[in-house]
Amino acid sequence: MQPFNSAFNVEEKISDESLQLRSVVTHGGQVVLSLVREPLAALKPEDVLIRVEAAPINPSDIGAMLGAADLSLAWTADGAAGPELVAPVPAASLPAMRSSRAASMPVGLEGAGTVVAAGSSQAAQSLMGKTVAAMAGGMYARYRCVAAAECLVLPEGTSAVEAASCFVNPLAALGMVETACREGHTAIVQTAAASNLGQILLRICLADGVPLVNVVRSQQQEELLRAQGARYVCNSSSGDFRDRLVDAIAATGATIVLDPIGGGSGGQILSCMEVAISRRPGQAASRYGSEVLKQLYVYGALDPRPIEIPRDIGAAWAAGGWLLLRYLKVTQPQILDRLKARVAAEVKTTFASHYARGISLKEVISPEVLKVCAHPATGMKFLIEPWKNC
The missing domain is CATH 3.90.180.10 (Medium-chain alcohol dehydrogenases, catalytic domain)
Known part of the structure; x- marks a missing residue:
């Protein structure tokens, strides 16, 4: 360096x-x-x-x-x-x-x-x-x-x-967590979790007590996040990835995906969420799938192909884009002031x-x-x- x-x-x-x-x-x-x-x-x-x-x-x-x-x-x-x-x-x-x-x-x-x-x-x-x-x-x-x-x-x-x-990654990570909590989600799945933003989001969730499932693509990335305290890390290159992902979603109750990749990445996780939800005690079977809303937010396009949503996720789902610049425009000023103050206070730790x-x-x-x-x-x-x- x-x-x-x-x-x-x-x-x-x-x-x-x-x-x-x-x-x-x-x-x-x-x-x-x-x-x-x-x-x-x-x-x-x-x-x-x-x-x-x-x-x-x-x-x-x-x-x-x-x-x-x-x-x-x-x-x-x-x-x-x-x-x-x-x-x-x-x-x-x-x-x-x-x-x-x-x-x-x-x-x-x-x-x-x-x-x-x-x-x-x-x-x-x-x-x-x-x-x-x-x-x-x-x-x-x-x-x-x-x-x-x-x-x-x-x-x-x-x-x-x-x-x-101080701005793009910290405020995006804080904003996405704030969005998830405001919409009633109690746990999160993130892809590309070993990225700079992904590691910041991990530190936020650890500090705030928000259960987080981290999806990575190599053993090295898995070890990196576990060394930082991540409990749930699923390696997409492993043969049992889907089973491990379903188990992690079931354990945390995650119902929202934060995905910078696009393509079929987020849709695959929505499918795993539906399987995890079906395991819940008292969950009635229905031709329309579960009644639990599963939310996908795509905030990047590392995969330039069209976004794919499979048809095995039931009828209770939503997908959309999440953009930092729009979030900064529509969010209440007092919330943004609180988030910026946190970035300044933790610039050498959480947001390093x-x-x-x-x-x-x-x-x-x-x-x-x-x-x-x-x-x-x-x-x-x-x-x-x-x-x-x-």
């Missing part, structure tokens, strides 16, 4: 421009990633300027940067401001990508750094020199102007690296993220690096350090 370096003296001179990573879909049917130099805009009274020191590469960021581009055919070229990455988009995917991206787009959903300048308002001035995190988009940049109200202030002594992943490698902005424009990021494996999360090697 390469060392991280986010030390910064707030008295250092601020540049008059920022270097920012952008993505565009060309008329020729290609995605182009490039670094663009942009002048810093004047701050409004409620704004702060963050010197971005750490920003994670999440699966959602890969989607924003590349969409359906074919990285196996990608190449680098010389652009106006330096090297660019060019990758073709399959013809079938091009219309959808063009309709969702009308122009060059800054990327990077979240990140953290030091507030180096502030507008005239008291709220903005109070953040000067502090380490803050933000989910403002365009965070793959050396500087980012953000409204003070959008910043999450971290406890003193928290580094930008520790704060970089670990990175395999820190890379510079220029290193992002590399087919080799992006191929690793586009096919995430356990323990291979990358962190962008915008000021590295500058």
